[in-house]
Amino acid sequence: MYRFFLQSPPIGNTITISGADASHIRLSLRMKPGEEVIFTREGVDYLSKIAEITPTEVVAHIIKTEPVSSEPALNLTLFFALPKSDKAEAIIQKCTELGVKEFVPFLTKRCVALPKGSKTERWQRIAEAAAKQSGRGVIPKVSDVLRFDEMLTRLPEFDPAFFCNENGGERLSLPAGTKKAALITGAEGGFELSEAERIVTAGAKSFTLGARILRCETAPIAAAAILLHLSGDI
Amino acid sequence: MYRFFLQSPPIGNTITISGADASHIRLSLRMKPGEEVIFTREGVDYLSKIAEITPTEVVAHIIKTEPVSSEPALNLTLFFALPKSDKAEAIIQKCTELGVKEFVPFLTKRCVALPKGSKTERWQRIAEAAAKQSGRGVIPKVSDVLRFDEMLTRLPEFDPAFFCNENGGERLSLPAGTKKAALITGAEGGFELSEAERIVTAGAKSFTLGARILRCETAPIAAAAILLHLSGDI
Numbered sequence: 442m443y444r445f446f447l448q449s450p451p452i453g454n455t456i457t458i459s460g461a462d463a464s465h466i467r468l469s470l471r472m473k474p475g476e477e478v479i480f481t482r483e484g485v486d487y488l489s490k491i492a493e494i495t496p497t498e499v500v501a502h503i504i505k506t507e508p509v510s511s512e513p514a515l516n517l518t519l520f521f522a523l524p525k526s527d528k529a530e531a532i533i534q535k536c537t538e539l540g541v542k543e544f545v546p547f548l549t550k551r552c553v554a555l556p557k558g559s560k561t562e563r564w565q566r567i568a569e570a571a572a573k574q575s576g577r578g579v580i581p582k583v584s585d586v587l588r589f590d591e592m593l594t595r596l597p598e599f600d601p602a603f604f605c606n607e608n609g610g611e612r613l614s615l616p617a618g619t620k621k622a623a624l625i626t627g628a629e630g631g632f633e634l635s636e637a638e639r640i641v642t643a644g645a646k647s648f649t650l651g652a653r654i655l656r657c658e659t660a661p662i663a664a665a666a667i668l669l670h671l672s673g674d675i
Numbered sequence: 676m677y678r679f680f681l682q683s684p685p686i687g688n689t690i691t692i693s694g695a696d697a698s699h700i701r702l703s704l705r706m707k708p709g710e711e712v713i714f715t716r717e718g719v720d721y722l723s724k725i726a727e728i729t730p731t732e733v734v735a736h737i738i739k740t741e742p743v744s745s746e747p748a749l750n751l752t753l754f755f756a757l758p759k760s761d762k763a764e765a766i767i768q769k770c771t772e773l774g775v776k777e778f779v780p781f782l783t784k785r786c787v788a789l790p791k792g793s794k795t796e797r798w799q800r801i802a803e804a805a806a807k808q809s810g811r812g813v814i815p816k817v818s819d820v821l822r823f824d825e826m827l828t829r830l831p832e833f834d835p836a837f838f839c840n841e842n843g844g845e846r847l848s849l850p851a852g853t854k855k856a857a858l859i860t861g862a863e864g865g866f867e868l869s870e871a872e873r874i875v876t877a878g879a880k881s882f883t884l885g886a887r888i889l890r891c892e893t894a895p896i897a898a899a900a901i902l903l904h905l906s907g908d909i
Contacts, residue, residue, distance in 0.1 A: 511886035535893045540885070575887040613904065651774070651909040652745035653809040659769045659896070666897035667904045670847065675885040675897065 443470060444573050446580055447482035456480050456489055456501045463499045484509050484578040509578025513540035513674035516621040520545045520592055521661055522628035523552045528658040533564050537571035537581050539665045540674055545584040547592035551630030561585050589636060593643045599623035602645040605660050607631045610647030615671040622668060626661040677704060678807050680814055681716035690714050690723055690735045697733045718743050718812040743812025747774035747908035750855040754826055755895055756783045756862035762892040767798050771805035771815050773899045774908055779818040781826035785864030795819050823870060827877045833857035836879040839894050841865045844881030849905040856902060860895040
């Protein structure tokens with residue numbers, strides 16, 4: 442069944458949408474009153490029957506309300522140093538499918554310069570599309586690109602915070618009952634030693650992904666898959 | 676240090692290469708006699724010093740011979756149903772980095788038609804480039820595209836063979852001491868029920884990657900990362 446994320450909560454038993462999703466239902470999917478769709482907002486699925494389709498709006502009535510069963514128990518935030526070209530898109534798309542809850546791109550000394558103009562909106566759309574396609578209950582949030590210092594100030598929110606350190610560390614393991622964790626990965630050139638030290642000083646724990654050198658887009662995908670496996674979500 | 680895979684074993688203490696790698700050393704890297712490179716063949720690293728560079732050949736002398744430490748203990752073969760566009764390339768590249776030893780693309784009823792002309796050579800080159808970049812000790816073998824029936828005949832080689840079944844199964848787990856395993860994943864549309872049944876009848880064990888729907892290129896990367904984590908290789 443088709444799934445759409447709601448930007449505002451239902452009013453009583455009724456859901457009214459406009460904009461891109463309404464056009465998609467009317468023009469691309471050519472749906473008709475009586476057909477069923479799922480609207481999702483903040484981890485809740487609203488199974489609904491379309492009541493009316495106008496050129497600007499789709500109105501539907503809720504048949505059944507239930508919590509989304511597909512959200513991982515582990516609340517995982519990925520801090521990733523900004524890579525070249527469209528690798529950020531691949532990271533956001535695939536880690537959204539796996540179950541990451543928030544993305545925080547940040548800058549390191551070895552990152553190439555900030556892309557001209559913010560890409561946050563584009564990345565947020567990629568997260569939304571991947572959330573729809575994979576049946577997520579929430580759209581992961583994509584943060585604006587943070588400076589290295591700003592990124593560090595967010596790390597104390599997380600325990601554990603796992604730092605993918607090319608200089609080595611322990612294998613990934615997750616304490617039983619962990620509800621919230623962060624994962625920190627580098628861009629193409631990795632981190633300067635001073636940056637790595639500051640990440641560890643901020644409370645993150647170095648880990649290794651083994652003896653092979655992973656590309657900067659492969660490492661977060663692999664590490665997220667392993668952490669969500671360790672939490673029982675995959 | 677730069678790494679090149681040898682197509683034939685060294686003769687005594689001497690390594691002589693020609694072709695693309697020799698041109699790369701001479702023209703792109705502009706290396707000179709006296710500089711060191713690593714030649715690798717069948718899990719052995721030959722740390723070598725370049726002795727002579729001619730327009731057609733590079734001759735080097737072996738300084739040190741040692742087993743490659745980066746090869747995973749788990750011998751993992753990935754059978755993947757042929758996906759659309761260049762997704763096969765992403766699967767081969769990223770799973771080579773992670774440590775997969777052999778790739779076997781195969782056809783299912785929901786695959787689009789075979790690409791015009793074989794892509795095996797191209798895919799083999801992608802595996803070689805990823806093996807070099809990630810520091811692998813062997814170049815993973817990429818098989819020709821097999822028919823579904825042919826693929827089934829290879830499964831009895833593997834115990835366990837893990838089948839990524841969209842209809843569900845157990846979470847991935849690896850019996851202690853497993854040395855060899857297979858992973859079987861689908862293309863965009865998944866498998867027909869009759870195909871899924873035949874894979875299970877051939878001895879494979881259904882597993883699930885959780886409640887979210889993964890893209891056909893994300894599933895093998897995630898499952899390979901998890902299996903190589905469970906084997907202690909990641």
